Amino acid sequence: MTINRRNFLKLLGAGAGAGAAAGLPMISHAAEIMPNKARRVVVIGGGYGGTIAAKYIRMNDPTIEVVMIERNKQFISCPFSNLVIGGVLKDMSSLTISYDKLAANHGIKMVYDEVSAIDPAGKTVTVSTGSISYDRLIVSPGIDFRFEEIEGYDAVETPKVIPHAWKAGEQTLLLRKQLQAMPNGGTVVMTVPLAPYRCPPGPYERSNMIAMYLKNNKPKSKLIILDANPDVTSKGALFKKGWAKHYSEIIDYRSAKKVTQVNAKNMTVTVEGIEDIKGDVINLIPPQRAGAIAVKTGLVGPDKNWCPVNPTTFESTIHKDIHVIGDASSAGAMPKSGYSANSEAKVCAVNVVALMNGRETQELSGINTCYSYITDKEAVSVTGIYKVAEGKIIAVPNSVGVSPDLSELEGIYAESWIKNILTEMST
Numbered sequence: 001m002t003i004n005r006r007n008f009l010k011l012l013g014a015g016a017g018a019g020a021a022a023g024l025p026m027i028s029h030a031a032e033i034m035p036n037k038a039r040r041v042v043v044i045g046g047g048y049g050g051t052i053a054a055k056y057i058r059m060n061d062p063t064i065e066v067v068m069i070e071r072n073k074q075f076i077s078c079p080f081s082n083l084v085i086g087g088v089l090k091d092m093s094s095l096t097i098s099y100d101k102l103a104a105n106h107g108i109k110m111v112y113d114e115v116s117a118i119d120p121a122g123k124t125v126t127v128s129t130g131s132i133s134y135d136r137l138i139v140s141p142g143i144d145f146r147f148e149e150i151e152g153y154d155a156v157e158t159p160k161v162i163p164h165a166w167k168a169g170e171q172t173l174l175l176r177k178q179l180q181a182m183p184n185g186g187t188v189v190m191t192v193p194l195a196p197y198r199c200p201p202g203p204y205e206r207s208n209m210i211a212m213y214l215k216n217n218k219p220k221s222k223l224i225i226l227d228a229n230p231d232v233t234s235k236g237a238l239f240k241k242g243w244a245k246h247y248s249e250i251i252d253y254r255s256a257k258k259v260t261q262v263n264a265k266n267m268t269v270t271v272e273g274i275e276d277i278k279g280d281v282i283n284l285i286p287p288q289r290a291g292a293i294a295v296k297t298g299l300v301g302p303d304k305n306w307c308p309v310n311p312t313t314f315e316s317t318i319h320k321d322i323h324v325i326g327d328a329s330s331a332g333a334m335p336k337s338g339y340s341a342n343s344e345a346k347v348c349a350v351n352v353v354a355l356m357n358g359r360e361t362q363e364l365s366g367i368n369t370c371y372s373y374i375t376d377k378e379a380v381s382v383t384g385i386y387k388v389a390e391g392k393i394i395a396v397p398n399s400v401g402v403s404p405d406l407s408e409l410e411g412i413y414a415e416s417w418i419k420n421i422l423t424e425m426s427t
Helices: 005-011 015-021 050-060 082-086 100-106 170-181 202-217 236-246 292-296 338-356 408-426
Strands: 040-044 065-070 074-076 096-098 109-112 117-119 124-127 130-133 136-139 143-145 187-192 222-227 251-254 259-263 268-271 275-278 281-284 288-290 322-324 365-373 379-389 392-395
Touching (some): 050 065, 050 100, 100 408, 117 292, 187 202, 202 222, 202 236, 202 251, 236 379, 338 408, 379 408
Parallel strands (some): 065 109, 136 322
Antiparallel strands (some): 117 124, 124 130, 268 275
């Protein structure tokens, strides 16, 4: 047998245990389930980043085989899921896409499974049925939660009573049902974690949708917002204007109130171990980190939360030939948003193709737009353009701007945005 690099690693055997003890990713010995006949990119995660990366690699070089691994056969968008909570959208159907057309149109090979391990040295990923080798790997795992930072939080049981609804689907619908069941005159408590977290304006848009529902259906009720940050983290002046215009009798916003404890039985949260606050409904949004597989693989940086990357190629600065995009990455000034993930995926795809073909990489030209609803019709937005300067992703000077005012026209633009981006992801 020829002793090439991969076979040598497989022969190490007992060395895997030593590597694990040293804090390195465990080397996988699972049987190969998809022997590659061509150059291959594996993409982990079928969300805003992963779908676009897979699609654009195939569009830029059809000779590169792309395998996308996703645990679910459908994707449900977190952007716009707040409208389900507020009752503007009656269900999740308009936010749900399948991968069938995307795979068929671009020749993407789909594996519906969960990745249990990544072997950066052997260049394989492991799923339940075996391993899949890659030449380059794109990891777009989204976020997971730092439950351990909230005393009393059980990762399995607590969300059944106190939903976070920060991953769209069952949690979204649970929060909606709890609001519907709450008595008129009840109290909703919503928490905002310290930044950075997925979708900076997302919690404040949610507060609007909850307050709108209460105003229209349970006007004697209150919404208490406990924000761990010193102030609203995005579009602050516009959100506050919306609160004053529409929800002054309902919303009680409290800044610098970090929740450190929860009691699901008593339906209370505790601020900094001092102040207990009780709610009939509690929406606790925990602090966040990169998706579990990124953490397990050692792709996170010294903060143990987010993945440092090359700002041009999004290649990990820790593991060669692995690229991290979307919410999980440390992308400088670019916020953790669906549109950022879409933009990062396109740049990453172009540069992965360039690297695999020995061509020069292209500089990042990134863009982000986030729409947030104030009412069922009024919305606001923030937009920015991003580039690389001195080895970091920065906002292009004078490019970041917000809506001049609350606007129904922005609401129309927002509807078009979600339809267009989901269509791009699914075809």
